[in-house]
Amino acid sequence: MTMNNPAVPGTPATIYTGVTASLNIVLTNDTGADINLTNAASLEVFMPLYFTAAQLEQMTISNITPAGWTFSYNSADMSLQLNWTGGNAPWFSNGAITFSINNVLTSNPPTADVVQINLNDISGTNVPSQVSSALALVAQPAPGNLNLQQVLSVAPEFGGAVYVSAISNPLTNTLYLNLKNIGSTPLFNGNNMWTGSPKVSVSFVYGTTSGSLAPDDKQQATQTGSAWAISAGIYVDQTGGWSVQNPSVTGQANSPTWTLTPNNTNKQIIGTGDQSNVTFSFANIISMTPTGPTQMYVQFSGFMANDGTHYNDTVFVVPISKQIPPNPGAIGIYSLAETIPVNSSTEQVSIPLTWSMFGVGSVKLSFYIPGMTIPEQKYTYGTTAHPALNYDTEHPQITGITKTQTLTVYCWAYSDSNWQNLLNKIQCTVPLIFPPVINSFTIQTATIVPPASYAFQLNWNIEGQNSFEIVADDGSGTTRQLPIPQTATSYIVNPTSPQTTYTLNVYGDNTNN
Structure with a gap:
């Protein structure tokens, strides 16, 4: 139809x-x-x-x-x-x-x-x-309203894959829907609290064809594979809070619709930076329809941009790929955080990771950063049985990050629960952003070694840098970079002018930022 x-x-x-x-x-x-x-x-x-x-x-x-x-x-x-x-x-x-x-x-x-x-x-x-x-x-578009599609990304995780199955061996899938603010300001950026009743309505294509996810016949709602069995929830929320309302088969609606709403205390709705994502899960999906593409409809209604400006209502069409079940092993791994901030080399940095797998009894995560040794993390899914299709989310922590660099995460999947029978290995990368910081930069008198008339020791404590320099300015109009090794934390200077200024510059990457 x-x-x-x-x-x-x-x-x-x-x-x-x-x-x-x-x-x-x-x-x-x-x-x-x-x-x-x-x-x-x-x-x-x-x-x-x-x-x-x-x-x-x-x-x-x-x-x-x-x-x-x-x-x-x-x-x-x-x-x-x-x-x-x-x-x-x-x-x-x-x-x-x-x-x-x-x-x-x-x-x-x-x-x-x-x-x-x-x-x-x-x-x-x-x-x-x-x-x-x-x-x-x-609502009909109005002059002066803004376009949500320009500031919001609405996309599925794991490529929106749903694995079809037969009634004799049903596979339970979970879809993850991510709403990401890609604008430079919060989704709502007003001085006062937003008003109205903003909401997101989510629905699927219903039926038994290749282009459908699952049937929605209310008279068969209790049968395996009904769309009415799908249950939505909040998976990861970096914002000020959202709520989910699942449809009821006893209600008047002929087809299920899931309603997502920002909490009435969530002023920004979706923020920026580390507050720019909210991810919802749609669990208990059993599709016994033929393979092929279908879609999820994500309708935004009643959202405001600021105190006097609204967004036009809009519908995002999110692709879903119905596929035959994969070979046993890890399917995909990703980190919801596009970048992870690091503030100190002693900080325990939490890495949010989610992976999907099929027929896996245990998983090992290993990590690679040049010059670092990071302990492995191991997870098991039962001694005798495990779900054929499974998902997991963990937050392993690592320490000792000294500068901005890329963390490579390897996911090793095993058929047994003891990490013996390797099925496959997949990987993802996570950028770790450590802005260079000067914790201290001091000067103190030092022992004079003739023929020098003055001697001072410069001391510094810096983190997150790829490189640094100290520049001397004696007032003559020409500055001079001191020949300091990049591993040094102190240096003796012998100024000859009445006043010399020493400036410490730290750089966070190869572009001298």
Whole structure:
């Protein structure tokens, strides 16, 4: 099923609150065989819950092909109904039923939902009982509003991979969705607290096809592989706090939507630097659909940029790759922190690492920085059994970082729980940023060695530097760099001018910053 609003290009189909729209719908027979239609066949179109009964009654369906379908409003279940009146006829394989829904209008606040179509008394091999397509309700863009897509990155971790499986051996997946502020200021950068009800609505493509993640039939919500079983949570939050609301199968909604909201004390919503990320997990995903790409819809509504400026509502389309299960071993490893700050060589630096694996009994992490010896870290996942598909997050700590450099992390995966039978090894890199710092720079008198008339000892304590220099300025107009070894922490000087100034410069990288 595909659906679009010709007045608002893009995916998913989008309508504006308070603006009348039309929706064009295409139902394609992709079952692989012809479907026989009889006069008992009907299509029931259930519009999102944000439409009232009065608004539904005003809607009509037109431009129906092929001929033989008639439209009526079903007040009993509040559906837009198409009845087949053409007698026995084939719905050819790869053939399409197309129609337009007119007078689509609601004044409700922005949210996300789906248009669901039930296929009644239409039988055949692989014919689904229902299909659905997302319909985003957003506020109409306004002059002066800002574009969230320019300051926010919305992306899956681990490439958005979901491994499909069979009912006889279901694999439970977890998707991780990262929201990252890529702007130079906090997402909300006002003097006062933001107002309104900003929220993020998350949904998937539902169904049993290659382009779907999982079915959302409420009558089969307890069966393995239902989208209703997916549970969202906060995985890593570097911000001032977010909350998650999971959908309830006992609610009125026909399809599940997960709602993510910033806490009402989280002024910046998403900050900058080490406060620029929030990652959500979507667990209990079991996909028994064919492999292929699908997507997650992430809709932002009601967000403010500052005290007097709003962002336009927008929908991010996040790709998901459904794949066959991999060979046993480590699949991917990454650090959510793009860079990790270091402030002292004695500091215990925490490295946030997350990895995914398949059929792994134990993992060893080893670390490499030139000239350093860093202890390995080991993790085990049970003595007799472990999940076929598994994820882990740890925060190993290392000390002795003396300057800005890159940490290489190796993840060794083993089939047993004792780190004996190696399956594979993967790696990632983590930049460690140690800004150069001058802890002290002092001068004291020293023993005079003739023919010098004066002698002083310069002492310094510096960290994080790639190099340093001390420059002498005796007031003559020409400065002189002292010939000091890079390993030195003191140096004797013999000034000959009445006043000499010594300046210590430290550099953090090869570009002399």
